[in-house]
Amino acid sequence: MDAAHRPAMSPVAAWVVSLAATVASTYALDAVAAATGAGLVASGMLGDLGHRSVVAFLLVSYAAWAFGLRAGLRANGNLLAATGTSSNVLSKLAYDLTRRRCGAGSAARLAAAVAYTGTEIAKEVPYYLAAFGAAAATDAITTDEALIFLGGANLGAALYEGALARLTRTVVGRGHASFDTDWVPAEYLTDYYRTVEPDEIATIAFLVDAMRHAEPDQPVLYFGTGPTLHHVFACAETASEIHLGDYLPENLAEIQRWIERAPGAHDWRPFVRYTLRCEGNPCPTDAEVTAREDLTRAKITTIVRVDARHPRPLDRSYPTVVSAYCADSATGDRATWELFMRHITGLVQPGGLFLTAALRRCRGYTVGGKTFPGADIDEGDLRAALRPHFTPLREGVEVVPTDQHGAHGYAGILLCGARRAHPAGTLRCG
Ligand SMILES: C[S@@+](CC[C@H](N)C(=O)[O-])C[C@H]1O[C@@H](n2cnc3c(N)ncnc32)[C@H](O)[C@@H]1O
Known part of the structure; x- marks a missing residue:
């Protein structure tokens, strides 16, 4: 761990x-x-x-x-x-x-x-x-x-x-390796986000589709976003505001650099283009890609440090929370993963939507030649972690083989959207 x-x-x-x-x-x-x-x-x-x-x-x-x-x-x-x-x-x-x-x-x-x-x-x-x-x-x-x-x-x-x-x-x-001492955002971006790899082909398509279940014109929280934005473009049209949280200030600084168009900031355009394709635009133009980047920049209103170890990582809740490859990729200990999941899903409002992605049966993934911990979970674990308060969307927990074992240390991913139950006895509209 x-x-x-x-x-x-x-x-x-x-x-x-x-x-x-x-x-x-x-x-x-x-x-x-x-x-x-x-x-x-x-x-x-x-x-x-x-x-x-x-x-x-x-x-x-x-x-x-x-x-x-x-x-x-x-x-x-x-x-x-x-x-x-x-x-x-x-x-x-x-x-x-x-x-x-x-x-x-x-x-x-x-x-x-x-x-x-x-x-x-x-x-x-x-x-x-x-x-x-x-x-x-x-x-x-x-x-x-x-x-x-x-x-x-x-x-x-x-x-x-x-x-x-x-x-x-x-x-x-x-x-x-430790996030506190060994994590280098640039290494992560170089190793994983030069092109749209198989896991992200599946994850972004999933997010685009699942975002249709999100309440429109409401804030969306991305928990454990890392130095990345590739999942964020999918919600730019739906969200009223986008809030991005991560544990490491250097990850958040990397995002800030992209927002400010700083020289050397990561190029997310291939991911934007792919997102637009998933949305049904078969051949997005450069102008359309730029427009989505601009819309995303405009909607990001909060960048905040979060720690999944805290029972209340933020002092508010959200109608939609996205947390991809965070809890499962932040610890090698199953019990800690469950704890992180409880804390992260606790940020979803009653009736709200939780979208998550996780590495399947992965004990460790490599970044910059260092091995970071994986919680080694599978679809059964994810279902069980969500069960008390969430009902998976129609698709349930999807298992997607990605065959990236050689390159990164995992061979499949889990994708799941789930809705949080209203507390028993509360009245609902709609
Ligand atoms: C593998 S990265 C995933 C980043 C991004 N979501 C993605 O899909 O590329 C794992 C992320 O978990 C974050 N993380 C690690 N420990 C955390 C904690 N205690 N609370 C919140 N995030 C944490 C790390 O900073 C890192 O950004």
């Missing part, structure tokens, strides 16, 4: 876990570092080096330590974003305080990293005191041996940080 999307544990539990992890990690680091340093001195392996070489060894050991620390910082940031826990309580404190003021973005991660690094540097002090104290107190330990001890301790600490980072990655992400 990826770093960003593990269900949050309760705040108290997160503190208890972090405190325990901090104590365990501090003792483990001390044991590994001290044993490596002492072992290196005792082995006599570096005993014949001259003073200069010993100093050079110490410098190299610091580089190794910094390298290990870098891996540790990344893993710690992912762990905090995913679970709210850390193996360093000060880092968690800094993260939580900054997150409260500035949100869970880069400022919070930076604060966590500064606190983590500060603590690691502070942990060096006892080693200096021990090494030079021992060298000063007894002739049995030379200055060079003290430096070799420090260098060895650094190497031990580097190994420990590397191993901890690997363990954290396994726990948090089962090797999956």
Whole structure:
């Protein structure tokens, strides 16, 4: 499961876990570092080096330590974003305080990293005191041996940080890339949206058709739109306004660039052309494509950061919500997918329409050579997730084979439109 999307544990539990992890990690680091340093001195392996070489060894050991620390910082940031826990309580404190003021973005991660690094540097002090104290107190330990001890301790600490980072990655992400640290909008656009690929041929046709069930002249929300607009053109005529939400500010910035016609903004015209074809125009002209782009630009009135982890990702609901390849493509954990679906579908008004698309039986899809998590769901899972409050439109859940396993990591998609029930006992018009 990826770093960003593990269900949050309760705040108290997160503190208890972090405190325990901090104590365990501090003792483990001390044991590994001290044993490596002492072992290196005792082995006599570096005993014949001259003073200069010993100093050079110490410098190299610091580089190794910094390298290990870098891996540790990344893993710690992912762990905090995913679970709210850390193996360093000060880092968690800094993260939580900054997150409260500035949100869970880069400022919070930076604060966590500064606190983590500060603590690691502070942990060096006892080693200096021990090494030079021992060298000063007894002739049995030379200055060079003290430096070799420090260098060895650094190497031990580097190994420990590397191993901890690997363990954290396994726990948090089962090797999956993280939206918080690994997602690059440009890579996604290049890998998936240079041409209209089989999954999008089916998805856009589905959206065009399903949009006929949407209440006209009402706002439409796209939840988890990513840096993309290819699904949005389908609703431009129906919607009074289009609201676009995504978790990552850099995705929303990419959309903003398209709206502003910024140089280098992605070219969505092949997708607009295909949308118009699905609407029944067999040969859209350039002017018609431009007109749909302009209409879409004019209808987009809100671009907002949303997080499917929150029970109420937005403080309003919508008559129509579209969420394509979001919940299923944001987590590798089935229970978390169900939770995301509950939160996203909770944004649909009673009687409103929910349109969704998902990768079928996909554990991971590649973007820029990195594997992002898939929830590995099928049509039965989607039906079950919608069942309590939604009735699928006539077509039910469509399964479309797309044969893109080699290119992207999935071989089929699920498409579904569903209407939210009115609460029992309410009166309906029409
Ligand atoms: C595979 S992309 C799909 C983007 C777009 N809907 C498409 O069809 O190309 C998955 C999207 O889910 C978004 N996402 C990941 N975690 C999320 C969360 N917790 N809340 C909302 N969106 C999230 C990512 O930012 C990303 O844009």
